[in-house]
Amino acid sequence: MKTTGNTILIAGGTSGIGLALARRLHEAGNKVIVAGRRRRLLDEIAAEHGIEGELLDVTDESSIRRLFETVTAEHPQLNAVIAVAGIMRFEQVLDRDSLDIAERTVATNVLGPIRLVHAFAPFLTRQPDAAILTVTSGLAYVPLAGAPTYSATKAAVHAYTEALREQLRDTSVQVIEIAPPLVRTDLNGEATNNDRAMPLDEYVDETMRLLESQPDAAQILVDRVKPMRFAEADGTYDKVFAALAGR
Numbered sequence: 494m495k496t497t498g499n500t501i502l503i504a505g506g507t508s509g510i511g512l513a514l515a516r517r518l519h520e521a522g523n524k525v526i527v528a529g530r531r532r533r534l535l536d537e538i539a540a541e542h543g544i545e546g547e548l549l550d551v552t553d554e555s556s557i558r559r560l561f562e563t564v565t566a567e568h569p570q571l572n573a574v575i576a577v578a579g580i581m582r583f584e585q586v587l588d589r590d591s592l593d594i595a596e597r598t599v600a601t602n603v604l605g606p607i608r609l610v611h612a613f614a615p616f617l618t619r620q621p622d623a624a625i626l627t628v629t630s631g632l633a634y635v636p637l638a639g640a641p642t643y644s645a646t647k648a649a650v651h652a653y654t655e656a657l658r659e660q661l662r663d664t665s666v667q668v669i670e671i672a673p674p675l676v677r678t679d680l681n682g683e684a685t686n687n688d689r690a691m692p693l694d695e696y697v698d699e700t701m702r703l704l705e706s707q708p709d710a711a712q713i714l715v716d717r718v719k720p721m722r723f724a725e726a727d728g729t730y731d732k733v734f735a736a737l738a739g740r
């Protein structure tokens with residue numbers, strides 16, 4: 494994808510990786526619109542960075558429909574959508590409340606991007622140069638035992654993205670998977686906001702460099718995620734899985 498001159502919607506851009514990408518893409522000469530549930534953050538982002546915001550709850554089909562109507566009416570040149578919105582919670586299957594966590598995780602992380610694709614893909618195919626970007630995780634490739642549903646949602650989005658790319662092969666829409674490693678954000682409290690996690694600035698620097706230097710890339714993989722991404726192929730899967738599980 495080209496990294497300047499786009500009109501980009503970042504669904505899930507009020508904090509963390511989505512916001513950091515929004516700021517970089519805005520600075521790089523793109524029109525950026527961020528969307529999320531927290532109105533206070535949308536207002537702050539507009540005031541501090543001059544980036545427009547829209548309310549969005551990806552678990553609500555009508556909210557996605559409204560977002561589509563508003564954004565395409567106000568920005569008919571929209572040519573890229575980044576589906577970043579996601580939640581991560583630890584679950585213990587023997588705990589009663591873990592089913593609720595699992596269901597909310599699927600609704601946000603799997604149904605969210607699928608609904609976004611259904612809402613925006615037909616419009617994007619009418620643009621001369623378009624892109625859909627999904628956000629998976631290293632955990633799509635080696636699951637974290639403490640977060641089984643989260644890991645499964647990311648594996649699902651990986652598979653969905655591969656199939657989507659093939660379906661849109663003969664259209665103007667490029668389909669890109671961004672698979673981050675552990676990155677320092679508030680996604681899962683101290684489990685992601687810690688010293689072992691890649692600093693957010695470094696992560697977004699490397700991601701922007703990859704987007705710029707590999708305009709045809711199917712996947713954006715910073716070096717830190719490669720041991721997980723290629724564990725199965727490298728024969729290190731069992732070792733990496735056990736290490737993640739803490740044994």
Ligand SMILES: NC(=O)c1ccc[n+]([C@@H]2O[C@H](COP(=O)([O-])OP(=O)(O)OC[C@H]3O[C@@H](n4cnc5c(N)ncnc54)[C@H](OP(=O)(O)O)[C@@H]3O)[C@@H](O)[C@H]2O)c1
Nearest residue numbers: 505507508509510529530531550551578579675676678680
């Ligand atoms: N940090 C990591 O280690 C890591 C690693 C691999 C992959 N990822 C993925 O990267 C993405 C961004 O996560 P992050 O680390 O940047 O965490 P974050 O700061 O918590 O960002 C999550 C974003 O998703 C939005 N979101 C959550 N539920 C939503 C909903 N129902 N509707 C609309 N927006 C929603 C949040 O906005 P509102 O709360 O305002 O709605 C927020 O902007 C996620 O998909 C995550 O799985 C993160």
